[in-house]
Amino acid sequence: MAGTVASLKRRQALVHTDQGRWNVLYSLLELVERSTVGECSLAETEALANDLIKRHKADSGLAKDWRFGFDLAPSRAGACKYGERRIDLSVSFCLSASRTDIIDTILHEIAHAIVGKAHNHDAVWATKALEIGCTGERTHAVRHTAPRWAGECGCGQRWLRQRLSRKVANGARCPRCKGGIDWQPYSAVS
Numbered sequence: 523m524a525g526t527v528a529s530l531k532r533r534q535a536l537v538h539t540d541q542g543r544w545n546v547l548y549s550l551l552e553l554v555e556r557s558t559v560g561e562c563s564l565a566e567t568e569a570l571a572n573d574l575i576k577r578h579k580a581d582s583g584l585a586k587d588w589r590f591g592f593d594l595a596p597s598r599a600g601a602c603k604y605g606e607r608r609i610d611l612s613v614s615f616c617l618s619a620s621r622t623d624i625i626d627t628i629l630h631e632i633a634h635a636i637v638g639k640a641h642n643h644d645a646v647w648a649t650k651a652l653e654i655g656c657t658g659e660r661t662h663a664v665r666h667t668a669p670r671w672a673g674e675c676g677c678g679q680r681w682l683r684q685r686l687s688r689k690v691a692n693g694a695r696c697p698r699c700k701g702g703i704d705w706q707p708y709s710a711v712s
Contacts, residue, residue, distance in 0.1 A: 525538050561624075575588055643660045671684075
C-alpha cells in the first residue's frame, strides 16, 4: 500500500492512501519518495541547531547545558523548554520550512534561552534576538500541518485552529461584527 504521511504522532504516523487514512507504526513505514518541500533534512537541521547552540554558548551567554531536540508539535515551529534546558523544533515544521526559516526559528529559541523565561516576547527578548541574528518576529508563516478547525462568522471573517477549546467553540465572538463564530472540521470547509 502506498500513501503520504500526513501527520506524525508519538508512536505512529497518519498516512493518507487511496483507500483512506491509516495509523501506521513507524517500524512498518518505508520511504519510497522524499518530499521536496523542505530544504533541509532532519540530520542537516540537527547539525545546524547544534552548531548555532555551540556558537552561542561561546559568544552570547547561552548556558553550557542547553541541547537540541525534535518534537511532534503540529502547529508551532519551535519551543524553548527551560526545565529540560532543551530547544525543540517540530519535525513537520523542519520538513516544510526553508533553511532560512529553520535558522531563524533556532535563533528565536536561543534568544529565549539566553534571556530567560520571564521575558517571553518582550523588548529584552527582542533586543537579544536581533543581536544574535534573528529577525525578532514572534510567529512564522510556514504552513506545515493542516488545521483541524475552521471558523466563520456572518461577516465572512475566517479563522483556522489546530485545537478548539470548549470556551472558544461555544462562546467566541468575531472582533469585527461581534457575531457568533460557526466552527466546523477543516476538511468540511476546505
